[in-house]
Amino acid sequence: MTASRGAALEEQRLARAYLLRAAEPPAPALVAFVAEHGPVAAAELVRRAEAPDAVVQETSARRELALGERDLAEAAGQGARLVIPEDDEWPAWPLLSLDVATGRGAGGVAAPIALWVRGGARLDQAANEAVAIVGARAATAYGEHTAAELAYTLAGGDVTVFSGAAYGIDGAAHRGVLAAGGVTAALLGCGLDAGYPAGHVGLLNRIAEHGLVVSEYPPGTPPARHRFLVRNRLIAALTAGTVVVEAGLRSGARNTAATAGTLGKVVMAVPGPVGSAMSVGCHQLIRDADATLVASASDVLDTVGRLGAAGAAPASARRRTDGLGPQALRVHEALDRRHGKSAEGIATESGVPLARVRALLPALELDGLSERCDTGWRGTRLPANPVARRVGGGGPNGDGGSAPGVGGGSVPAEPRPP
Amino acid sequence: MTASRGAALEEQRLARAYLLRAAEPPAPALVAFVAEHGPVAAAELVRRAEAPDAVVQETSARRELALGERDLAEAAGQGARLVIPEDDEWPAWPLLSLDVATGRGAGGVAAPIALWVRGGARLDQAANEAVAIVGARAATAYGEHTAAELAYTLAGGDVTVFSGAAYGIDGAAHRGVLAAGGVTAALLGCGLDAGYPAGHVGLLNRIAEHGLVVSEYPPGTPPARHRFLVRNRLIAALTAGTVVVEAGLRSGARNTAATAGTLGKVVMAVPGPVGSAMSVGCHQLIRDADATLVASASDVLDTVGRLGAAGAAPASARRRTDGLGPQALRVHEALDRRHGKSAEGIATESGVPLARVRALLPALELDGLSERCDTGWRGTRLPANPVARRVGGGGPNGDGGSAPGVGGGSVPAEPRPP
Numbered sequence: 001m002t003a004s005r006g007a008a009l010e011e012q013r014l015a016r017a018y019l020l021r022a023a024e025p026p027a028p029a030l031v032a033f034v035a036e037h038g039p040v041a042a043a044e045l046v047r048r049a050e051a052p053d054a055v056v057q058e059t060s061a062r063r064e065l066a067l068g069e070r071d072l073a074e075a076a077g078q079g080a081r082l083v084i085p086e087d088d089e090w091p092a093w094p095l096l097s098l099d100v101a102t103g104r105g106a107g108g109v110a111a112p113i114a115l116w117v118r119g120g121a122r123l124d125q126a127a128n129e130a131v132a133i134v135g136a137r138a139a140t141a142y143g144e145h146t147a148a149e150l151a152y153t154l155a156g157g158d159v160t161v162f163s164g165a166a167y168g169i170d171g172a173a174h175r176g177v178l179a180a181g182g183v184t185a186a187l188l189g190c191g192l193d194a195g196y197p198a199g200h201v202g203l204l205n206r207i208a209e210h211g212l213v214v215s216e217y218p219p220g221t222p223p224a225r226h227r228f229l230v231r232n233r234l235i236a237a238l239t240a241g242t243v244v245v246e247a248g249l250r251s252g253a254r255n256t257a258a259t260a261g262t263l264g265k266v267v268m269a270v271p272g273p274v275g276s277a278m279s280v281g282c283h284q285l286i287r288d289a290d291a292t293l294v295a296s297a298s299d300v301l302d303t304v305g306r307l308g309a310a311g312a313a314p315a316s317a318r319r320r321t322d323g324l325g326p327q328a329l330r331v332h333e334a335l336d337r338r339h340g341k342s343a344e345g346i347a348t349e350s351g352v353p354l355a356r357v358r359a360l361l362p363a364l365e366l367d368g369l370s371e372r373c374d375t376g377w378r379g380t381r382l383p384a385n386p387v388a389r390r391v392g393g394g395g396p397n398g399d400g401g402s403a404p405g406v407g408g409g410s411v412p413a414e415p416r417p418p
Numbered sequence: 419m420t421a422s423r424g425a426a427l428e429e430q431r432l433a434r435a436y437l438l439r440a441a442e443p444p445a446p447a448l449v450a451f452v453a454e455h456g457p458v459a460a461a462e463l464v465r466r467a468e469a470p471d472a473v474v475q476e477t478s479a480r481r482e483l484a485l486g487e488r489d490l491a492e493a494a495g496q497g498a499r500l501v502i503p504e505d506d507e508w509p510a511w512p513l514l515s516l517d518v519a520t521g522r523g524a525g526g527v528a529a530p531i532a533l534w535v536r537g538g539a540r541l542d543q544a545a546n547e548a549v550a551i552v553g554a555r556a557a558t559a560y561g562e563h564t565a566a567e568l569a570y571t572l573a574g575g576d577v578t579v580f581s582g583a584a585y586g587i588d589g590a591a592h593r594g595v596l597a598a599g600g601v602t603a604a605l606l607g608c609g610l611d612a613g614y615p616a617g618h619v620g621l622l623n624r625i626a627e628h629g630l631v632v633s634e635y636p637p638g639t640p641p642a643r644h645r646f647l648v649r650n651r652l653i654a655a656l657t658a659g660t661v662v663v664e665a666g667l668r669s670g671a672r673n674t675a676a677t678a679g680t681l682g683k684v685v686m687a688v689p690g691p692v693g694s695a696m697s698v699g700c701h702q703l704i705r706d707a708d709a710t711l712v713a714s715a716s717d718v719l720d721t722v723g724r725l726g727a728a729g730a731a732p733a734s735a736r737r738r739t740d741g742l743g744p745q746a747l748r749v750h751e752a753l754d755r756r757h758g759k760s761a762e763g764i765a766t767e768s769g770v771p772l773a774r775v776r777a778l779l780p781a782l783e784l785d786g787l788s789e790r791c792d793t794g795w796r797g798t799r800l801p802a803n804p805v806a807r808r809v810g811g812g813g814p815n816g817d818g819g820s821a822p823g824v825g826g827g828s829v830p831a832e833p834r835p836p
Binding site: 146270271272274275280286287289292294295296 | 560689691693697704707714717
């Protein structure tokens, strides 16, 4: 990294540290404003209240708190860092699901401005192949045992486990990963230094040794109920799928599951004895077909797809999508890895015109991001070998010859209108 | 009943008693032959080996055993009777699912020629609103408790429970019904007098007091593995849906569930602790979407539909379908009670031409056997009030005016081609 690139990055980091404190997340207007102007200019405009009304509103209570520098110093003193979208470590691909859902009109799922991180793992790598294990605080012994065993086995298969930091299922999941020597990530609804919940301070320290403790709340932010709900979107977004191990009828874990569904992630639930109040929520999720039943780690892997799961694509695929234009991204997001969809269905879902969808699908295929199947098109299940795909390409439904911009082997940033 | 009608009925009963022993069920060719010629003529032709090859083959080993009279006398001595399709007590509507599935090419699900019955209940009334509860013989305490509680609650809601007579889940289900003072029915894979399984002889006697013990095997027939599988189709057919409470990976209960699916009945499974080998089969059924998760009796009722469930329509609906021609029956069978289907989809599934489907659907609606919904047409969930339906008929999708034979308020046996 050059010195000037390094200086620019630190300027952006300082701006984002300021912005992260200026608005209570999620702050969709601010996120869009930062995307438009860049963090440094956006921070300056917010500070001067020269932003659009919606942004001014989101930042009205705190825009005069210029604590970015202090927050960064305090975090550094606590062994934490601020990871920003401009960093290589930023999990851009998984978090894209938040932008897409927000763009589709889903509320409360705006992307984070940046993330405070403590721990030895890299956030992008941790999210690369990750599953969330969540559930009730008032878990039963059965639930805790099941969560720990599931986490232990997944960690043994090099899957990162994401969860909250609550007592019950969350804690059991982290302990299972730690027992396997794997990487686990705890997402907090308070500052990294809040020491909450008190009984898990030691556990969080152990997680940070090889894993990650993550929060979008600046140092000193106390826990609050709404922050845990807001935090849930990050657990859902950073993983390929969410497993609910135990949940009562009204459980925060079901909120995470619903958010995961909104983000197009896989939702799974573990069954339990029918008499158990802590399994009622799981059974309802399964019964209503909002979640797939999983009874083992191999069920989980089978359900999310072993590799390249939605929202946790391998690094190679991630690089390949870097050049995608907004329409190609929307088409890609509309694909399902398990079920084929017609071009018409994809057009309806993505809002991209049918003719464009028909052109983009074969182009995405060439980049290993989609594939043809009996029932239409689906997302790729495994990271594709581009060479093999090109040789084998063009099935019975093949209309690849009419695809624009196919020659380069890379999906064009945005194909020109015909 | 006139004397001559009574005499004819007993002649038919004797003929069917003979035929029931002449072929090992299921005997699809014999069933079709009897439907064509009536039981008396069919029995005579079978006896003389003057039937089509397939029938002769099915009856070759036993057609010379003229034991009908002896079987009837023996059964009467044991307090049992032979219920035949010519009787009012015959559960014609539920068993129709066997004919329909056989007509569609499903193997091993031919209707029974008649049924040996012991017990105080009427078979048609018992099957009117009935649910099957089946599961592993090597059940756990959890499974037996769950089966008994489910059966107890269903029986309290006047639902008849059908099951086998095995140890484990079957026995627990019957005991649950008996504790509630309800009606339970045990379907055997051997003669009613086989005393099998030995430890359940007392239980079967208690079941027969207010409920039913049923078999298509003549007195003296010993139990055999294949007979239990063949028997499973009757459990599935005589009920609106089958609940699997516990099942290992290879379980007879899963065979009943698969048969229920083949017959278009509702398949349900009870979840359990993920570590339990006896819940593996249930979890797999749910995970593969072959069964709906049920955790309580109200889940079961909700899933099968409280009344008028497929295969267990109320007596009024049963009368209404008596006049249906084969095409109307196929269209009716293709309807789903939970999800609307397009006329095109129903045509594809039933094999009935689209124009005919379009004509039959409104006609079925007038008889309360179908209804319009947002997504097309579905089977009725509740027994319809014909008067109210006629007043409210003709929704936004209404094309009832073009339906032939609507005026009479009854679906024509077979509408003439336009």
